[in-house]
Amino acid sequence: MITHFVCPNCRSDLELKDDEYRCMKCEQIWPIVHGIPRFADNQISWSVFNEDIALAVTDIAEKENWEKAIEIYSHTLGAYTLNYIKDDSRADWHVILPIDSDATVLDIGSGWGNIALGLARWCKQIYCCDVNMMNLRLLRARMRDRGVYNVCSFQYEPNDFMRLPFPDSSINVVILNGVLEWMGVAKIDASPKMVQIEALKEIRRVLSPEGALYIGIENRYSTRTLRGQRIHGELPFVGLLPRWISNLITKQVKGEQHRTYIYSYWGYRQLLHQAGFDQIDFYMPYPSYHHPHYLIPLKPAWIKRYWLDNLSVSRTRKYKIFQRFGLSRLPFHWLSYSFGIRCSK
Ligand SMILES: C[S@@+](CC[C@H](N)C(=O)[O-])C[C@H]1O[C@@H](n2cnc3c(N)ncnc32)[C@H](O)[C@@H]1O
Known part of the structure; x- marks a missing residue:
């Protein structure tokens, strides 16, 4: 497989020497650790296993x-987590993306590799990147x-702020599945929104003109967040509040800022427009973007059916209630638990 990385700092060509890449212009050295190029000085611990177990799991996976x-x-x-890391049908939304046998795909925050496994047979090459070396070793x-x-990590x-080791317009499809919300956790003196916008701009830079970005992510105002569910371990209901209030409360209670920002339908539109994306289409992955068994275009008529099927009164009564009170005209699709968002330049 041909890998063509450029220097993430200055975007000049890299020279491959034994176990490192060296930038021909700025002379920065990027080591290759466990066979994986490391364009990083820091890493974030991220695993469903605790740290000791993650190490043992990685060791057995590599040796056996x-x-x-x-x-x-x-x-x-x-059981849910086990299924989450093993299920390789989690990238079934690929049908809405411009993936063919010539396509190059970049899976950012590739985690357990389920998404890459689901996509590998449909494209030429996939680059998987993550902020955690253990995840990448397991994926390998x-x-x-x-x-x-055809997977390279x-x-x-x-x-x-995200700097990708690729030339402009060199990637056909970029995937951010369950990752954009974590980007703001970076230890940078900037708001999570700013970090997310800069990352999206960098993704736009590497996307080819006819390429697409797919984002799988939660909705800030879903029926679950409105019930107080803690989507990313934040305090209940704080994500619904204006950011300055949620930050204030989280600082008082937890001694840290609230940084796992998710947005509403309109919030994502604004964020993506700010990053320069023009064409933005929303879908509702059902039951969620974690396991997208169905991908429903986010249009009121389709989503209405979903709600009718999920309310806990009898189906005929539901239809009657909806008809009688004109509820079908309400924008229920805005309350979807999560979104699948396809965007292009
Ligand atoms: C919820 S998991 C999603 C994994 C995978 N995309 C999937 O759908 O199965 C989040 C992943 O994002 C990675 N991650 C966390 N912060 C990140 C960041 N700032 N940039 C890229 N990846 C990040 C974590 O290491 C983890 O693998």
Whole structure:
């Protein structure tokens, strides 16, 4: 597989020497660790396993087999989490993206590699990047075991505005599945929104003119957040409040800022416009973007059906109630738990 990285600092060509990349212009050295280029100085711990177990799992996966490693420690995970990391149908939304046998895909925050596994057979090459080396090592072992050879991974720097090691317009499809909300956690003196916009601008830079970005993410004003569910471990209901109030409360209670920003339908539109994306289409992944068994265009008529099927009164009564009170005209699609967003330049 041909990999063509450029220097994330100055975007000049890199020279590959033994176990490092060296920038021909700024002379920055980027080491290759465990076979994975490391374009980073820092990393974020991120695993469904606690740190000791993650190390043991990675070790067994690399020396023996990914499935076996997960199996041995599966008792430390809940059934939902186990399914979440094993299910490789989680990228079934790929049908709405311009992916063909010539396409190059970049999966940012690639985690367990489910998305890459689901996409690998449909495209030419996938780059997977993450802020955590252990995740990338596990992903590499998983691909090896599954005989997938068109996936190439690299680590990138979390505590910075995103700098990708690719030339302009060189990637056909970029995936941000469950990741944009975490970008603001970076240790940078900037608002989470600013960090997210800069990351989106950088993604736009590397996207080809006919390429597309897919974002899977939660809705700020969903029926779950309105019920007080803590989507990213934040305090209940604070995500619904104006940001300055949610920051104030979170600082008082937890001693830190609220930084895992998610947005409403209109909020995402504004964010993506600010990053320069013109064409933005919304979908409702059902039951959620974690397991998108259906992808419903975010249009009132389609979403209305979903709500009718999910209210806990009998179906005929539901239709009658909806008709009688004209409820079908209400914008229920804005309350979807999560969105699948397809955007292009
Ligand atoms: C919720 S998981 C999603 C994993 C994967 N995309 C999926 O859908 O299965 C979030 C992933 O994003 C990574 N991550 C966290 N902060 C990140 C950042 N600032 N940039 C890129 N990835 C990040 C984590 O290491 C983790 O693998």
